[in-house]
Amino acid sequence: MAALLAPVATTKPISLPCALVPSTGLHGNLGSPRRLQWTKKMQRLCVRKAGPGKVTAKFELKPPPYPLNALEPHMSKDTFEYHWGKHHRTYVENLNKQIAGTELEGMSLEDIVVMTYNKGDFLPPFNNAAQVWNHDFFWESMKPGGGGKPSGELLQVIKRDFGSFEKFVGDFKTAAATQFGSGWAWLAYKANRLGVGNAVNPNPSEEDKKLVIVKSPNAVNPLVWDYYPLLTIDVWEHAYYLDFQVSSVIIKGIVPAFPYSHLCRVSRLRGRCTRAAFARISLYARNFIVYCECFSAD
Amino acid sequence: MALGRLSRKALLGLGGNGGRLGIGLGLVRGFETVTLPDLPYDYGALEPAISAEIMLLHHQKHHQAYVSNYNKALEQLQDAISKGDVSSVVKLQSAIKFNGGGHINHSVFWKNLAPVQEGGGEPPKRSLGWAIDTQFGSLESIVVKMNTEGAALQGSGWVWLALDKEGTKLSIETTANQDPLVTKGATLVPLLGIDVWEHAYYLQYKNVKPDYLKNIWKVVNWKYASEVFEKESP
Numbered sequence A: 001m002a003a004l005l006a007p008v009a010t011t012k013p014i015s016l017p018c019a020l021v022p023s024t025g026l027h028g029n030l031g032s033p034r035r036l037q038w039t040k041k042m043q044r045l046c047v048r049k050a051g052p053g054k055v056t057a058k059f060e061l062k063p064p065p066y067p068l069n070a071l072e073p074h075m076s077k078d079t080f081e082y083h084w085g086k087h088h089r090t091y092v093e094n095l096n097k098q099i100a101g102t103e104l105e106g107m108s109l110e111d112i113v114v115m116t117y118n119k120g121d122f123l124p125p126f127n128n129a130a131q132v133w134n135h136d137f138f139w140e141s142m143k144p145g146g147g148g149k150p151s152g153e154l155l156q157v158i159k160r161d162f163g164s165f166e167k168f169v170g171d172f173k174t175a176a177a178t179q180f181g182s183g184w185a186w187l188a189y190k191a192n193r194l195g196v197g198n199a200v201n202p203n204p205s206e207e208d209k210k211l212v213i214v215k216s217p218n219a220v221n222p223l224v225w226d227y228y229p230l231l232t233i234d235v236w237e238h239a240y241y242l243d244f245q246v247s248s249v250i251i252k253g254i255v256p257a258f259p260y261s262h263l264c265r266v267s268r269l270r271g272r273c274t275r276a277a278f279a280r281i282s283l284y285a286r287n288f289i290v291y292c293e294c295f296s297a298d
Numbered sequence B: 001m002a003l004g005r006l007s008r009k010a011l012l013g014l015g016g017n018g019g020r021l022g023i024g025l026g027l028v029r030g031f032e033t034v035t036l037p038d039l040p041y042d043y044g045a046l047e048p049a050i051s052a053e054i055m056l057l058h059h060q061k062h063h064q065a066y067v068s069n070y071n072k073a074l075e076q077l078q079d080a081i082s083k084g085d086v087s088s089v090v091k092l093q094s095a096i097k098f099n100g101g102g103h104i105n106h107s108v109f110w111k112n113l114a115p116v117q118e119g120g121g122e123p124p125k126r127s128l129g130w131a132i133d134t135q136f137g138s139l140e141s142i143v144v145k146m147n148t149e150g151a152a153l154q155g156s157g158w159v160w161l162a163l164d165k166e167g168t169k170l171s172i173e174t175t176a177n178q179d180p181l182v183t184k185g186a187t188l189v190p191l192l193g194i195d196v197w198e199h200a201y202y203l204q205y206k207n208v209k210p211d212y213l214k215n216i217w218k219v220v221n222w223k224y225a226s227e228v229f230e231k232e233s234p
């Protein structure tokens, strides 16, 4: 295995040398091996992950939460078989190969995504890790017979942040249709973050907490900016090409398939929303609890 | 003309590749729009390497969309310039780069391919053949290197065999999305570009991009690349 551990001074309870260098020969543009820049947060996360009982040998390809033909006619079984059975599977397999024998092995997928993003200076496993997460999340973003309109507090927050539900849907479709290349469109919740990268607002206020529509290129997802994703649509061509060839058709089809009603469980967006609280109330609790617990452990 | 006619060079904004490569241009309302060039062969002529269905969609839908959206952006640009609306001018840059780049890249790409009976896949001879042998050892090593870069390219983009016209140096480059080669260096000229967007192969090769990359060499038009090389070498 080419991946190496860079020696760092460790204090007593830390068994894990919290440093990474890229494997040689995976990505030429990563240049010479370098140490990951460790933020306090990442160190904490690393310590936490070094604890006992957290080791999983490798990631598995999770099946979508419905049969592969369940989203027809918006998404054909044929497309789904390739998208889940080939693309998603390949991301999982390649990720497992890349992390085997490195200190990333045994970490949660969310941690790997955030750590290998490395502030935009991707480490080699980033693309595969993020694509595994994105596809897991994408399948959860749809359901047979989904669609409709949210209600309750989510609807209020959508109205507050986008003007109206219809305006949100329009803006979301526009974002998805205008991605210049492969990527993803997201509805995300942004707590106390500035609109610039992952800048933290030094004077946080309630006004900073809002829903945003964001686009991300290739494998990037809003976890790396510390946003909470709520919905996504895959706008890589493989997501729609067999069925439609033209992206706008699937966007028209998929957006109404989003189970907005489930998102209504995301309450208290306006109020006190700690990461842990958000995780508990999120539809995607399973994903978020892993992600959020690490950061709220202090 | 009241608004003044913008020069083609200024409007293309992406280097002189457009004119040199014979991209169709038409004059409308004081600025020159671009038009979809004809393919120099039939849609089915590259089979079995590339299916007729892919070629048709790729040319009539994708390339046409870059042409239409580029012209639309030009129109909006002229409007914004005439109104002195600087923020709109700036905002239009990304659409111009993407769609203008898409037009430039695909215009080259069609010429980079040829049916087998018209010389597709025949190795380069003369000066380009020598330059490749001298600088890369063999044609095979270029094929391997470009295929590796193409397979590793994350998302959408292009792999190029480039000529640096200031020193006859050949290099292999990749560009993201529809960025044209000139964004990698002002003196770089595309000899051969391979489209590695999924739309270029998905209907036929699905997720198996390496097979597409393996087969495309059977229809590469090295004669065109050689002509460009000879014209652009100092």
Ligand SMILES: [Fe+2]
Pocket (backbone or CB within 6 Å): A083, A087, A135, A234, A236, A238, A239
């Ligand atoms: Fe996908």
Ligand SMILES: [Fe+2]
Pocket (backbone or CB within 6 Å): B058, B062, B106, B195, B197, B199, B200
């Ligand atoms: Fe293309």
